[in-house]
Amino acid sequence: MIWDDALIAKYDLSGPRYTSYxxxxxxxxxxxxVALITNMMAPSRAPLSLYFHIPFCANLCYYCACNKIVTKQYDKGSDYVELLGEEMRLRSLMLDNRREVTQLHFGGGTPxxxxxxxFRILFAHLHDNFNLQQDGRQxxxxEIDPREIDEDKLAELVSLGINRISLGVQDFDPKVQQSIHRVQSYDLVKALVNNARELGIQSINFDLIxxxxxxxxxxxxxTLDDVIRxxxxxxxxxxxxHxxxxxxSQKRLPEEHLPPAKEKLAILKMSINYLLDxxxxxxGMDHFAKPQDALTKARDAGLLHRNFQGYTTHSGTDLLAFGVSGxxxxxxxxxxxxxxxxxYKESIENGQLAIAKGxxxxxxxxxxxxxxxxxxxQFQLSFDFIEKKxxxxxxxxxSDELARLEPILADNMVQYFSSQGRNGIRVTERGRLLIRCVCMVFDKHLNSAIQYSKVI
Incomplete structure (x- = not known):
């Protein structure tokens, strides 16, 4: 990847993150x-990816933009798990139960x-309603809040089949942690990582902000020094x-305490160089991985996929989401x-899918x-692939989109590749950080009135 200050300044745009299109x-x-459900019930043998949204958090993190319910009443989990079980039953009636579940993810909130x-009850519902892959490829x-787990809970999760975890680290600086209302020590995270590895967790992800x-x-x-350790x-x-x-909750973060735009960009540049070194x-976008990680291997094999959880190794799956906002x-x-x-509760208890929109x-x-x-x-696109499919x-x-792509081509963010003419486009090392700008050229629904996040 090549960092180009002038190019980044020129393409200082807002745009979608493209977890869907x-x-x-x-x-x-x-x-x-009715039409929505009918279309979703179309016959298919594609494998499934299941997502469960657990909205509860015991503590409020001021930066958070997730759909959450802040409460110390841990017994709320019991009713919610039963609702998830009923939603699973309703969904499973609409699908071929031979379809294999190759991917499973718990997000939140704080799962x-x-x-x-x-979790034992949840997995019992899962096995009752779906065909979970259990041959080691699953x-x-x-997602784990290090403050909301202990050795026994992690061991139980592993025994139920969890083999990958994502830890919300954000920053190890105590002053930053106090300002965002999320205090968790390096030693706490270190102990959790060591425990996870002893239990055989295959992949550990850190979320940083x-x-x-x-x-x-x-x-x-x-913070990156501690992360690399x-x-x-x-x-x-x-x-x-912001x-x-x-x-x-973000109103509790005074704007004068946020790093200026120039410093924020410098943090990103330093971080990218540090991680690559x-x-x-x-x-792609926000994600980095070790060369031997499955994510890197999937990218190299052309099997990388993107969905609402970001980049994933399981292409060709249909995604079923359960719980509020899924x-x-x-x-x-x-x-x-x-x-x-x-x-959501009223709809599920009445035997109906909790549909808000679609x-x-x-x-x-x-x-x-x-x-x-x-x-x-893939950072490249074969025209032949799209034409044949x-x-x-x-x-x-x-034709209109390729005309609009010309300035991006002129800035050497994208190049044509060919054997006998223009057979595709490849994103250059200068353009990788601005990949969302390239994708926006092909977005027919792009709306300037929508408040998207900055591409950088």
Whole structure:
């Protein structure tokens, strides 16, 4: 990857993160729910990826933009697990039960808010309703707040099949931690990492955030020093988006405490160089991984995939999401669950799917989905691949888009590659950090009125 200050300044834009295409702002609250469910029930033997949203958090992190419920009442987990079990039953009735679940992820909120008995019940429901892969190739993961887990709970999760974990680290600087209301020591995280490795966890990810209060280049370098000592297999380096008008808790973070834009950019530049120099490889957007990690191998084999959890090794899966706010994607048919717990509970208890909104992709959406997701995952796009899959002539179908791509080509962010003419485009090392700008060229639904995050 090549860092170019002038290029980054020129493309200082906002745009979608493309965890789906079309992106969530296109989902329709007035969609015909019968048509949505009918389309989702179309026969398929594709493997499944299951996502469970656990909204509860015992403590409020001021930076957080997730759908969450802050409570110390841990017994709320019992009712919620039963609702998830009923939602699983309802969904399983609509699918071929021979379809194999190759990927499973618990997100939140704080999934480890649930106790060991809750997880035993959840996995019992899973085995009752779905065909879980159990031959060692499965990817079963959970997001962990280091403050909300102990050795017994982690051991129980491993015994149930969890083989990958993601730790919310953010920053090890005590002053930064205090400002964001998330205090967790290096020793606490170190003990958790050591415990996970002793239990045989295959892959450990650290979530880090740059742009938080009181962060600086020198301070964040110390955090990276600590991270490298713990040697996680993957690292996600997220940009903090300060949107206090949308997320009330962020109002507790005074803007004058946030690093200036120039310093924030310098933190990112330093972090990328540090991680690359430390042996990590750049996967795409926020993600880094060790050369031997499955994520890197999937990228090299052309099997990398992107969904609502970011980059994943399991391409070709349909995503089913459970719990409040979860978003499913069954072959381009999107369905988002209700965001409020009481409304979700009422719907599930009445034997109905908790549908808030959705979207049914048309043929053009599916073509553009493949273009955008291939660029994000592979940093290149073969026109032949799109033409053969969708029966189109690429340069004719995307003539307007290729014209709009010319300035990006002129800036050497993208190059044509060819054997007998223009057979595809490849994102250069100068353009990789700005891949979202390349993808936006092919986004028919892009809307300047929507408040997207900055691409850098």
């Amino acid at each position: 079309p992106t969530a702002p296109q989902f329709d609250v007035n969609i015909d729910k 480890t808010f649930l106790n060991t008995q809750h 990817d079963f993961s959970i 740059y742009g938080l209060p009181f962060q600086s280049v020198s301070g964040f370098k110390k 713990l040697s996680p297999d993957r690292i996600s380096l997220f940009n903090y988006a 949107l206090p008008n949308r997320f009330r 430390s042996g990590y490889e750049y996967i 978003i499913s994607n069954i072959n381009g048919v999107y369905m988002q669950n209700l965001l409020e717990l009481n409304a 979207y049914i992709s048309n043929n053009d959406d599916r073509i553009r989905h493949d273009v955008i997701m291939t660029l994000l995952s 969708h029966k189109i002539k690429f340069v004719e179908y995307f």
